[in-house]
Amino acid sequence: MSDSLLQGLTLEGKTALITGGTKGIGKAIADRLAYAGATVVITARTSPEGDQKHHLIVADMATTAGTAAVVKEVTEKFGGVDILVDNVGGLTAPGGGFSTLTDEHWEDELRLNLLTTVRLDRALLPGMIEKKSGVIIHISSVAGKLPLWEINMAYAVSKAALNSYSKALANEVASKGVRVLTVSPGGVxxxxxxxxxxxxxxxxxxxxxxxxxxxxxxxxxxxxxxxAEPEEVASLVGFLVSPAAAYLTSANYMIDGGAISGV
Structure with missing residues (x-):
């Protein structure tokens, strides 16, 4: 690999925050960004066993208190972040279609998969805008484009809402020096x-x-x-947050083994 290409991928001097960064896709992204030279901060609801390679903040990101605690710590200890990967999310509602889903199911999915991201972005974006520099990655899902009603209806709708929010936010802050991108994995x-x-x-x-x-x-x-393997998703994120992707914003990247990439 040429020196110029390596320089385009380096994250030296950058601070990255990855929510849900102790396992799965989040852990793979944290390790990938650290490998590229970033100082990595991760969040989790509970502290996992063993030593952590990255700075861990224990907080429930689905709550306003958890978000406030994370923002306070990254601001005081690191002066804010240059890269934010909103990875926290998940399917919590039951399958079975519309008749099985209560108001509480819908509200829980929207809170976890949309509002958690909106809240953290709102808190950390001003610092990026002030520096006229920053990258935000929203981890979505192919379900946001192609829901399976009997399995993930509420989850899929919440991810579709995240996709729309991400597009709108990207267009709002592009002229302010901040890039916003969505990554939508298939099965991982x-x-x-x-x-x-x-x-x-x-x-x-x-x-x-x-x-x-x-x-x-x-x-x-x-x-x-x-x-996909989690590391394959992390490789895409590593490129998107790097200087090599400086002209990319607003897009939703499907990483699905070719399943619905053309949808």
């Missing part, structure tokens, strides 16, 4: 995803791999024939 081989497939498989008599194929076949299949 994280522990929660594997457990989810095992749960669905158990109820249908299929294996986890057969269940994943059945679900992916709903939208034309995955040409690559497998789930």
């Amino acid at each position: 081989a994280t522990a929660p995803m594997i457990q989810f497939m095992e749960h669905l498989a158990a109820s249908s008599g299929a294996t986890p791999n057969e269940m994943y194929k059945t679900l992916s076949d709903r939208f034309g299949g995955v040409p690559m024939g497998r789930m």
Whole structure:
């Protein structure tokens, strides 16, 4: 790799905050950005066992108090952030379609997958705008473009809302020196995803791999024939937050093995 290309990917001197950064996609992104030279801060609801390679803030990002605690610490200890990866999210509502979803289910999904991001962005964006520099990555999902009503209706709608918010925010702050991008993974081989497939498989008599194929076949299949590894998502994020991607903003990058990239 040439020196000029390496320089375009370096994050030396940058401070990055990754929410939900102790496992899965979040951990892979934290490790990738640290490898590129960034000072990395991560959040989690609980402190995992073992020593942490990155600065950890224990906070529930789905609450206003948790967000305030994180903002206070990164501001006081690091003077703000240059890179923000809004990774916290998840599917908490039951499957089964509209009739199974209560107001509480809808509110919980929107709170976790949309409002958590909105709240943290609102707190940290002013510092980026003041410096006329910064990158925000919103981790969404292919479900935001192609929901499966019997499995993830409320989750998919909350991710679609995140996609729309991300586009609007990107257009608002592009002239202020801040880039906002969305990354939408398909199936990723994280522990929660594997457990989810095992749960669905158990109820249908299929294996986890057969269940994943059945679900992916709903939208034309995955040409690559497998789930992504967390490190593959992290590689994309590492490029998008780097100086090499300086002219990229507003886009939603689908990383799905070719499944619905053209949708």
